[in-house]
Amino acid sequence: MTALSVLDLAPIVEGSNAAESLHRALDLARHAEGWGFKRYWLAEHHNMDGVACSATAVLVGHVAGGTKSIRVGSGGVMLPNHAPLVIAEQFGTLATLYPGRIDLGLGRAPGTDQMTARALRQNLVRDEDAFPQDVVELQAYLGDAQPGQAVRAIPGMGTKVPIWLLGSSLYSAQLAAYLGLPFAFASHFAPDYLMQALDIYRSSYRPSADWPKPHAMVAVNVVAADTDDEAAVLFTSIQQRFLGMQRGVRGPLPRPIDPAAMEALWNPREKAGVQRMLVASAVGGPAAVRRQLQAIVDQTGANELIAAGAIHSHTARLHSYELLAEVGRQL
Template sequence: MARSADVPLSVLDVVPVFEEGSATGALRDTVALAPRIEELGYLRYWVAEHHNIPSLATSAPAILVGRLAAATTTLRVGSGGVLLPNHPPLVVSEQFGTLEALYSGRIDLGLGRASGTDPITARALRRVPEGTDDDFPSRIRELSGYFAPGTPTTGITAVPAEDGRPDLWVLGSSPSSAELAGALGLPYAFAHQINPHATATALDHYRMAFRPSAQLDRPRNLIAVLTTVADTDEAAWRVASPYLLGKLRMQTVQRFDAFPSEGTSAAHTYSSTERTFLQDLAEPQLIGGPRTVRDKLTALLQHTGADEVMALTIVPDQEDRLRSFALLAEAAAGVRPVSAEGASARL
């Protein structure tokens, strides 16, 4: 299914674990979902990185990216993202250089500056003293150097990274990360699902800071958006409610083993404070029936000038999840990104 004339659609997967489920089952669901996403004409499929969070089974993105690439044929697969402070750049370049060698032209390497976990687990991952500062820009430059043929970083050759380079992306949720991506001449992925009220500003900063590089001659961006599409608005909010209740729990507890089920969320009595929090988080996202989502998507593209939309869909039932992606593709048919000229006019 070709979607080249429409806004490109992609998927961000955090491999959520729900009540009465398991991390193993969630991982198997992800592997089963990727070929179906490919059939729907989506462009790319990214997996996140989290540690010591039982409700998110994404502790090893490089391994999962390889499995997803093996399960698909045309879909771009990658990390959304590898959290670079947790890993030596050399190791990341070797891992993703290997993936690029095996699945040439289909691998994305999204890079984030957070740890994706609590401070104790971060120390266990990094094996560095507490308070040690990681210089994210220099680590990106070091990693990028391993992919440059004939110019080994500090005399080290990362095998087989020099043979082929995946697309590098900078991930973020603030104008500062946008400016970094622009200055490095790399594509930028903004976390609209985390900080929706800063999306347009961050993308403006990215375009203004952009300098051409060996990878990219003009700005390119995507926005990750919390997305749930069902036959009606009411059904979409019902299907999305377990994740939204989970987000409320994250505000009061540091850790829980699984996202609530639809039954648990239906039985929850929301306070006015909770409803205000959820409305502020969810209203700017793509939740609703096909017509509502089409209108929201069109307005979002016009407001931000985003080049691509990456859907984060966290629902308990695998078929509801797949149907949401199918309905999103239908709703987005004919919806196009704002032209480069139109985006520049917003600056």
């Protein structure tokens, strides 16, 4: 059976605010725990009106503190925005508070625009080019103390928080293979290099003590409802958001509309672009979602699927993940 997890960007929906978004994140996590999802990951983004997950470690603690057993982590922390020691202390503290439940997914993109990235990194001398060295440094801080080690993460040292590498290109796949780490591909918004990245990761994988075999997670969008038609309506919120991304327009998650009305919003080029970005999606009633997810598993050989589900209505979002949990037992 393919493991299923939840990827949450803590979306701020039209007509709501960040506070409500954060309360809903914890509510969804509690339900996801009860429905048997394996992990609940939160993704770092900055200076975006439509998401409330900028302080990722704080939000991980919020969710972990309000749940009991589900693994909680970052999907991911954008390492170039932070000193490795700071991340080791944050996630080492989380692992000390919630032992055996914390994951640390790392990305190398800024998770924001260039001006905001410069504001985040104004006291840092490194950038994305130092990502491999930063990952190794972070591993050392979370590992056992070494003789003569001058700089230590306290808490953090000895916690051995599981590190995952995340990416939407070939770079992190190669690095994850070289370091013997699990790898998650962000195909929920950038699917172009999915299969090539997985092939590189598996073919060049070097076994490690914690991960003797490659372990691949594939991110997908899932919008499930009682009927295909209802799901198609809910999915228009994501389509509108991705259309806005193509136009360089950010904002709260739009309300859903009649799918036919999308034709008046986008031109053929924009429609094709949105469809390409959202190709790794499963939308429909339970039977349709199961078929689509099974096809993705068959194509990718994924060990795990992690599902993003930005739906305007919190009630509909909860129901979507509840249906997904039922579908997951058949994968």
